[in-house]
Amino acid sequence: MKQKGRFGDYGGFYVPEVLIPALEELEEAFYRFYEDDEFVSELEDLSRHYAGRPSPLYYAKRFSEHVGCKVYLKREDLLHGGAHKVNNTLGQGLLAKYMGKTKLIAETGAGQHGLATAMIGALFGMETKIFMGVVDIERQSVNVHKMKLCGAEVIDVEGGTGTLKDAINDALRYWTAHVTDTFYLFGSACGPHPYPTIVKHFQICIGIEARQQCLDEIGRLPDMVLACVGGGSNAIGIFNEFIDDKDVKLIGIEAGGRSLSSGRHAATLVAGRVGVLHGAKAYLLQDDEGQVYETESVSAGLDYPAVGPEHCMLKDSGRVEYVAAEDKEVLDAFELLSKTEGILPALESAHALAHLVGLKGKLDPETVVVVNLSGRGDKDVGIVEKYRPVKD
């Protein structure tokens, strides 16, 4: 490898020897193409006409009145596929095409990354396999069906808890045996180098747009930027452009699950300890000896025991504050945004909204808050219905 892939002491590439040549090839290809004129213009064209960028920054007036500050939503939920995931799958898919790869594999939790990969597989005519835990397949069946409609094969992962962690395990195992012709399209800003760097590169458009939209439409920078954190791709995507704006407070919201004290959550940065999983050194939910915990969250996309290495560094430096929102607060926030704005947020994104609702009464009314609405909630209607049946 040309680079160490470290964010402070975090990151690296802790993988079996057999995967090293594939990661080297990927690193080399990324640095060859990411600033290449043809690559950049093709990606820009697809981002605009296929994915629907730029996404709007929307002033959520009625929701704002409820919370008591000025809330702007970065509408990644309006992108094709219904989430920010398409930014990354278009970028990596195009990279796969430039590398001459013909097969894609990906892991998925909520199914948003799986769907975004299946779309790109169809777009570029590549054979696509999506690894998904059996628990997630059941709770996100609509996305499973969509992936199949796009021509992808969805592979059931039964091991472990049948969630995102296990899907990554099996995708890595499959890749080990098929490294020569298969491109692993990793979905979040975590995993082994160079993935955290690549995924971030394809997601920073969120923050670049949002910052400029604030200046153009509000006339100033926001006071706070909020994003949910599972692996951390939508969060690093929006935070990155604001890192040097020291007066902009950045808050990442993790999945508090049932509650932090119950131990049944996925709040890695809030409650974890440094360890090594899925190719990277990062905060990790684990027992004393290093066995990885089973996590729990109402949101499949945040139900993951590790986190992107750059977030670990940002936590230690104090530049970003990381907190957790519990399932109950998240479902409340889901309902509140739906009722006040007619926008169904993804349960993942609803974590960020839930934290903001918790700040009600503590913020100056002129406070400008940008929330990354990373995905739409259509996929979650069944889950919300289960927890909170709609009364006639």
Place this chain on the structure above:
Amino acid sequence: MKTYSQVFSEVDGAALIPFFVIGDPDFETSIEIVKAAIDAGADILELGIPFSDPIADGPTIQKADIRSLSNGMTVKKALEFIKQIKVHRDIPIGLLMYYNLVYQYGTEKFFSDFHKAGVNSVLIADLSIDDADEVADPARGAGLDTVFMVTPNTDAERMKLIASKTTGFIYTVSVLGVTGSRNELSGAVEGLVKKIKGVTDVPVCVGFGISKPEHAKTVAAAGADGVIIGSKIVGLIEENLDDKDKAVAEISEFIATVKQALAEGPTQ
């Protein structure tokens, strides 16, 4: 304490190296099985400490990890396990495991404690040569050999680098993929062993996908110094979970048969 090089020089042909997950299916049975394997002719032991997320392992060893963990295996008990095995016989032991368990224990302390218990080397499946400095110095400092993997897609230059940091033996992975028994031995084995032998004098042991006495013979004939058999043997435990004596008997018999095949030398 017996070393790898002593075994390689004593053994006629290739050394037989069975792999077990420590504590599979439970501590006592696992001790019994491993002792029986030694008595049946194992020359070196490759032992795994179970991990919740074994990404380099196929279904057979994943299930063994789960069996062992759900029956209460811990890193501390693994230390006790090794001490008990060493009382039975002074046989070289290589650990094959995942980095997080070493890291959480404290790398230097892990190496020191396990070396004292009788371990000769610690191969970390998810730590490549690029990050070897994190473990190589503390491992040598503790008196351990440093074993690393070479795979069929490792190029010659990298092979030399790996060989330069390896002592004990090079763990040669015979196929692109995870652990698991396979009906056919990879055709790449012979060329791979020759290629490694061309760049280093460090002994070469071959593992992954070796499941029959004929496979072991072929690997030995290709010039390997050792043959590592994991999933096939672990599978025998899985098949006989309701009858521990039968598991012990079948594993003993399998190891004796492979040992016999290796002693006969290559088929002409």
